[in-house]
Amino acid sequence: MKILVAVKRVPDPNATIKVRPDGTGIVTDNLKYVVNPFCEIAIEEALRIKENHGGAEVVLVSVGEQVCQEQLRTGLAMGADRAILVLQDGDVEPVIVARALAKLVEQEQPDIVMLGKQAIDDDSNVVGQMLAEMLGWGQGTFASEVKLSEDKSSAVVTREVDGGLEDVEMPLPAIITADLRLNEPRYASLPGIMKARKKELKEIPLGDLGIDQSVQVKVHKLSPPPERQAGKKVETVQELVDLLHTEAKVI
Amino acid sequence: MSNVLVFAEHLHKKFSKNALVAVGAGQAIAAQSGGECYAAVFGAGIEDLAKELSEYGVKTVFAVEHATLEHYAPDAHAQALSALAEDKGCDIVVGTASSIGKDLLPRVAVRLGAGMASDITAANDDGTLERPTYAGNAMATISIETPRKVISVRATAFEPATKSSAGTVEKVDAKIDEAALKTKFVSFDETKSDRPSLTEARRVVSGGRGLKNGENFKTVLEPLVDALGAAMGASRAAVDAGFVPNDLQIGQTGKVVAPELYIAVGISGAIQHLAGMKDSKVIVAINKDEEAPIFQVSDYGLVADLFKAVPEMKEAVEKLK
Ligand SMILES: Cc1cc2nc3c(=O)[nH]c(=O)nc-3n(C[C@H](O)[C@H](O)[C@H](O)COP(=O)(O)OP(=O)(O)OC[C@H]3O[C@@H](n4cnc5c(N)ncnc54)[C@H](O)[C@@H]3O)c2cc1C
Ligand SMILES: Nc1ncnc2c1ncn2[C@@H]1O[C@H](COP(=O)(O)O)[C@@H](O)[C@H]1O
Numbered sequence: 001m002k003i004l005v006a007v008k009r010v011p012d013p014n015a016t017i018k019v020r021p022d023g024t025g026i027v028t029d030n031l032k033y034v035v036n037p038f039c040e041i042a043i044e045e046a047l048r049i050k051e052n053h054g055g056a057e058v059v060l061v062s063v064g065e066q067v068c069q070e071q072l073r074t075g076l077a078m079g080a081d082r083a084i085l086v087l088q089d090g091d092v093e094p095v096i097v098a099r100a101l102a103k104l105v106e107q108e109q110p111d112i113v114m115l116g117k118q119a120i121d122d123d124s125n126v127v128g129q130m131l132a133e134m135l136g137w138g139q140g141t142f143a144s145e146v147k148l149s150e151d152k153s154s155a156v157v158t159r160e161v162d163g164g165l166e167d168v169e170m171p172l173p174a175i176i177t178a179d180l181r182l183n184e185p186r187y188a189s190l191p192g193i194m195k196a197r198k199k200e201l202k203e204i205p206l207g208d209l210g211i212d213q214s215v216q217v218k219v220h221k222l223s224p225p226p227e228r229q230a231g232k233k234v235e236t237v238q239e240l241v242d243l244l245h246t247e248a249k250v251i
Numbered sequence: 252m253s254n255v256l257v258f259a260e261h262l263h264k265k266f267s268k269n270a271l272v273a274v275g276a277g278q279a280i281a282a283q284s285g286g287e288c289y290a291a292v293f294g295a296g297i298e299d300l301a302k303e304l305s306e307y308g309v310k311t312v313f314a315v316e317h318a319t320l321e322h323y324a325p326d327a328h329a330q331a332l333s334a335l336a337e338d339k340g341c342d343i344v345v346g347t348a349s350s351i352g353k354d355l356l357p358r359v360a361v362r363l364g365a366g367m368a369s370d371i372t373a374a375n376d377d378g379t380l381e382r383p384t385y386a387g388n389a390m391a392t393i394s395i396e397t398p399r400k401v402i403s404v405r406a407t408a409f410e411p412a413t414k415s416s417a418g419t420v421e422k423v424d425a426k427i428d429e430a431a432l433k434t435k436f437v438s439f440d441e442t443k444s445d446r447p448s449l450t451e452a453r454r455v456v457s458g459g460r461g462l463k464n465g466e467n468f469k470t471v472l473e474p475l476v477d478a479l480g481a482a483m484g485a486s487r488a489a490v491d492a493g494f495v496p497n498d499l500q501i502g503q504t505g506k507v508v509a510p511e512l513y514i515a516v517g518i519s520g521a522i523q524h525l526a527g528m529k530d531s532k533v534i535v536a537i538n539k540d541e542e543a544p545i546f547q548v549s550d551y552g553l554v555a556d557l558f559k560a561v562p563e564m565k566e567a568v569e570k571l572k
Binding site: 011013016017018019026038094095098117118120121122123124125126127129130132133134136137138139140141142144156159160161162163164165166167168169170171174179180181215216217218219220221222223224225228230231232233234236237238240241243244245248250251 | 262324325326329349350351353354355356357358360361362365366367368369370379382383384385386387388389390391392393394395396397431433434435436437438439440441442448450454479487490491496497498503504506511512522523529532533534535541546547548549550551552553554555560563564567568571
């Protein structure tokens with residue numbers, strides 16, 4: 001069994017993000033980068049499947065600049081077996097990431113592709129679904145539980161949806177995207193970090209994959225969001241309720 | 252001159268606000284593109300539902316019937332929706348960024364060879380679109396460069412369609428290649444509640460880790476929620492800890508709400524939480540830590556122990572009635 005995990009390098013969710021005055025992007029000076037939290041959960045799930053189902057190869061893939069190596073090494077230190085970095089400068093739009101992944105799926109023939117449900121920088125929430133359609137596979141998005149059948153021919157995925165939890169079933173190979181409650185990712189251990197240095201990390205220029213790279217969605221500029229002003233502090237509950245009634249007129 | 256096809260989702264053959272917002276947004280986008288606005292309802296036995304929607308100012312509502320569409324499943328719906336858009340000459344497909352819209356529309360974009368913009372908050376007159384990124388820390392102005400376009404809209408950012416001229420209803424047999432279907436619906440464990448739904452409520456009261464456990468949500472928070480006739484929400488920390496079900500999570504990666512009144516109780520105000528509620532009209536925070544970031548976006552802040560303040564507030568609210 002083989003599991004491919006798509007891993008994106010993103011700014012630390014705890015960092016304060018500021019838009020550059022010229023609107024061409026965000027201020028990146030001293031910005032710390034991490035594995036997209038949802039991708040970390042995806043890696044963890046792949047490792048658990050490997051541990052609980054009698055072995056599997058876990059292969060990480062990232063599309064981006066040379067520095068994405070750092071996040072792939074983090075995943076290798078968690079326990080993934082090898083990694084592929086599809087090299088491309090600048091932002092790569094989701095549909096092109098999906099095409100690159102589809103190409104690698106052709107080459108690697110995995111049984112499952114795990115992704116995060118959403119990258120916390122572009123907040124698109126589209127790559128897994130696009131990839132599923134490109135491959136003609138079933139999809140279990142926003143997964144909070146993954147159960148493989150005994151013979152590993154199918155999966156039941158519990159999904160976090162509006163209004164509750166939904167179970168869907170699909171044959172493998174399939175696409176699964178991780179939601180927050182799927183698992184608690186492990187930390188890389190020191191021996192894990194040592195071992196990760198020796199694991200294979202292959203680089204392929206995006207151009208070598210032979211996919212259509214024409215722009216579908218163009219980002220013109222970023223602007224800061226409208227600021228909300230802090231209002232007043234009230235001293236008592238009664239004062240609060242009176243103000244909500246007479247001033248704000250919302251109760 | 253592109254025509255718009257709106258995907259109108261429903262649950263148990265009832266439209267939620269999501270469907271009407273999608274129609275409202277579709278109409279706005281059609282007005283800009285100079286085309287007509289159509290809508291589609293999918294399912295088995297949904298003709299009455301289509302009729303209901305036809306009163307909201309769309310040209311035609313397509314009632315797309317097929318046994319495989321009875322429950323939502325992404326591959327069947329993607330096949331049917333993209334085939335319909337092609338057959339009816341609609342180059343723009345619009346839906347809501349709900350859990351169904353997010354699951355479905357990217358697949359439709361691939362099938363149509365269309366560029367996809369998700370979770371947009373505005374459609375500008377010059378054809379560009381706005382969408383929040385980085386947990387709402389930046390607004391991106393984007394454009395879809397392909398002739399065909401798929402757009403999911405943020406439900407809080409567009410006005411729902413209102414009843415106006417009546418359009419027609421057209422029954423359509425869905426084009427579905429059943430052999431290609433992979434994702435099968437198994438079951439839906441629905442969170443049952445008598446309260447208004449989170450994304451439709453005029454008032455929302457949310458609890459965070461400060462509530463300490465699920466029992467306190469019931470005994471401390473819920474009486475206030477009900478006194479206000481509000482919906483109940485939660486922070487990720489409260490959901491992760493198992494205090495409340497997952498579908499109450501508000502934020503960057505949960506639901507986005509913008510009610511008239513939002514009360515955050517025992518919630519610190521992390522950026523990921525703010526991303527889901529900072530467009531609310533009036534924000535109230537109750538927190539014992541006066542430095543909590545939630546106060547920076549609150550119209551009214553009360554520094555207090557929630558276990559004292561919330562029951563008091565419930566009493567005071569009831570006295571108003
Ligand atoms: C990838 C990612 C996605 C995320 N998505 C979301 C999301 O969608 N939604 C979301 O909410 N979060 C999200 N988060 C988590 C977010 O960063 C915060 O960790 C979370 O919002 C904190 O929840 P909280 O405010 O309830 O808990 P805390 O931050 O622990 O705050 C608890 C607050 O309660 C107050 N308090 C404690 N006791 C009392 C008392 N007796 N009386 C009054 N006040 C009291 C404290 O002063 C404190 O301010 C995400 C994080 C990541 C990394
Ligand atoms: N550049 C990238 N490299 C690798 N995986 C990515 C990349 N961009 C997106 N993904 C994957 O797709 C998921 C969803 O991203 P998005 O659709 O952009 O929100 C992420 O959690 C990743 O698993």
